[in-house]
Amino acid sequence: MRVLSFAAASALLAAPLHAAPPHQHGVATLDIAVERTRVTLQFESPLDNLVGFERAPRTDAERKALDAALGRLREPAGLFRIDPAAGCKPATADVKAPAFTAGEHSDIDATFTYDCTDATRATHLQTELFGAFARLQRVQVQVALEKGQRGLELRRPANRIDLRR
Numbered sequence: 001m002r003v004l005s006f007a008a009a010s011a012l013l014a015a016p017l018h019a020a021p022p023h024q025h026g027v028a029t030l031d032i033a034v035e036r037t038r039v040t041l042q043f044e045s046p047l048d049n050l051v052g053f054e055r056a057p058r059t060d061a062e063r064k065a066l067d068a069a070l071g072r073l074r075e076p077a078g079l080f081r082i083d084p085a086a087g088c089k090p091a092t093a094d095v096k097a098p099a100f101t102a103g104e105h106s107d108i109d110a111t112f113t114y115d116c117t118d119a120t121r122a123t124h125l126q127t128e129l130f131g132a133f134a135r136l137q138r139v140q141v142q143v144a145l146e147k148g149q150r151g152l153e154l155r156r157p158a159n160r161i162d163l164r165r
């Protein structure tokens with residue numbers, strides 16, 4: 001369903017910045033919340049960006065591709081590097097494997113938390129998402145700091161997110 005009434009389109013435009021965009025291949029979202037001693041990252045992506053398909057794997061190669069993608073997400077140290085000045089250590093990594101039930105599309109959701117000595121000292125976060133997932137083209141980023149939130153878009157091959165403002 002691609003045609004929206006004017007009212008529906010207006011409602012979408014008025015939606016809060018952190019609302020996830022519609023499922024769009026090539027695009028993922030990353031919400032970053034920085035609190036004094038904690039950083040939380042929420043990553044959501046169409047499965048297609050990670051493995052090139054969105055249904056249950058049918059071959060060994062597809063099963064391996066899915067396992068590899070899930071494996072990379074479960075080791076966030078290789079995907080995200082928070083400015084060392086903040087003294088952050090990974091605390092939890094919660095990766096929701098796709099259920100492959102309804103419809104022809106699937107998303108993957110992952111939430112990561114870090115315990116930090118002082119997260120407000122982090123000036124940037126570096127991400128290797130584009131290196132890890134070749135089909136990913138853009139990441140829509142929301143940064144929530146104590147002093148407010150803003151959105152930005154990271155386009156391949158950019159890998160640095162400014163956390164200072």
Ligand SMILES: [Zn+2]
Pocket residue numbers: 023025046047048054104105106
């Ligand atoms: Zn899809």
